[in-house]
Amino acid sequence: MTTRLSSAFPADRAALVCFVTAGDPDAASTPAILDALVEGGADVIELGMPFTDPMADGPAIQAANLRSLAAGTKTADILQIATGFRRRHPDVPLVLMGYANPMTRRGPEWFADACAQAGVDGVICVDIPVEEDASLGPALRAKGIAPIRLATPTTDAARLPAVLEGAGGFLYYVSVAGITGKQQAVQASIEEAVARLKASTDLPIAVGFGVRTPEQAAAIGRVADGVVVGSAIVEIVSEYGADAAGPVRDYVRTLADAIATARQTAAA
């Protein structure tokens, strides 16, 4: 089945997946920042749902979560941001990323329905592993929303099939055992992991955690179907606040350009 998400991963280059926290620095600023991601060349947008206790995130995204909540961002604002994005960008896939409690507070069916109405294509929930899929997965699948799963360096061969069961959209490979934005993985370990994952699934493999330079993005783009960049963009939003759209677009452009030619460079 062709979806917005599956179409976002072209055959000849990696897709660029870009993350920002919704409502950072405030809900009114986020639409322009999302537009800047698209203008800069992002293929998939990950919109972070702020949470008071982002235990898988490093300092940059933690601070973004707190800025957003301090500005008064509500779940309703995030859904409205998504709805507006879908209207302006009918073909660009949008994924919500966040933690279980804000997603399930009003019940999984409520959340899945709200996502569907807002034009959200997939959901990444950091703290619902496959063992607890019943808390959200069935509701998402019933509404045609892709439950995007994470694989990590600790996900071994015995466990991988379970992680892939019921997964959709793409597989997010967290390349380091750690929190977001801290250190980057050794390229060889990424190549080995992507090869291992590709042998087990037809889903596109997007690699993230610690990716910040065009060189890193290109190197990962040579082997993976997608490159995820988050903390580096969030740091630009932190620096420029309500005026972040321009600098975000320029930065994302450097990543997109590097990824666009990465595979030719490798062949040359």
Added chain:
Amino acid sequence: MTNAAPKPNSYRNQPDAQGHFGPFGGRYVAETLMPLVLDLEKHYRAAQADPAFKAQFDDLLEHYVGRPSPLYYAERLTEELRMGAAPDKGAQIWFKRDELNHTGAHKINNCIGQILLAMRMGKTRIIAETGAGQHGVATATVCARFGLPCVIYMGATDVARQQPNVFRMKLLGAEVIPVTSGAATLKDAMNEGLRDWVANVHDTFYIIGTAAGPHPYPELVRDFQSVIGKEARAQMLSRINRLPDLLVAAIGGGSNALGLFHPFLDDDVKMLGVEAAGYGLDGNEHAASLLGGFPGILHGNKTYLLQDEDGQITEGHSISAGLDYPGIGPEHAWLKDMGRVEYTAITDDEALEGFQLLCRTEGIIPALEPAHAIAAVTKVAPTMDRDRIILANLCGRGDKDIFTVAEKLGVEM
């Protein structure tokens, strides 16, 4: 003597194979941690089946912690409360004296169990979170005892208000890292502990301090703390040849209460868990997750949480730093919904009165956590007949709290 194995319709055979207590509990952790959590469960099952593990645990509890802790009849407190009661009213009040343990609280029981498990798993580095510092001190203690490096995460706010315990941990060789993220209290310390764990999965064991977190932590912490209830049950039978009518214990995360309650769950014994009502349940300044919260997901488990309508976690407040956590162990959430345990809440002011009453009548300075249980006892004992027996858990001593109490009473130290 111990009670019999749980029957199929028992309250003592939770959780299920997936770590669920009814709809609560579970393993809500990031994928990086999931294989670790599964590995921990495997090793815990092996330890449970190994008589050598139990023998080592029992030996350390006896000779290092100082168990069994006494079972004590609080004669003058009983008489004091009878003075305000109807002529035939005023239950007998007994205490399980876990404040006499090494390090001054029940926390050490669990730390002994978990560090033995860590060493079985070949882990070489220990981390923990702490609020008031009691769990941090207990963890630092067992790390010193077994020569393992120890990192304690503690909210910067708590570091400032619990200096004596910070110094104790440092004396014991632990590194204390103040956590400045979020509200800089216990829940933020737990977030930081999880962040450390996820980045150091290969060599690090996380000693969680209460009966919460991802499965199997709620189960294994309960099991290690159940020594409290097993001893108390045997001591009651041997001293007066009967079981108590009512058990009372304070609840933050809920480990001392579960430790006392669990061995009695299938007996004809009522139970009362006491949450912290802070400035009162009618406002937001309390830490009563069961009475004032809603089910949600945080720190690896589904349970009752203090949260807003969007699922954002709200800050708990209590005079007792050990109780102001916005969640509660998942087994308590289940016991509440099943109606097996009754839950109530006690305000800061009531706890202060309970604290002073025990000092005056029994010559025991309790921690502010069990002061909440004592305050609940002062309410319920005068309504019960004189031949009834209340057993309350005196889960910690008050040395750490004298500065807080002095400040509240307007005394300069």
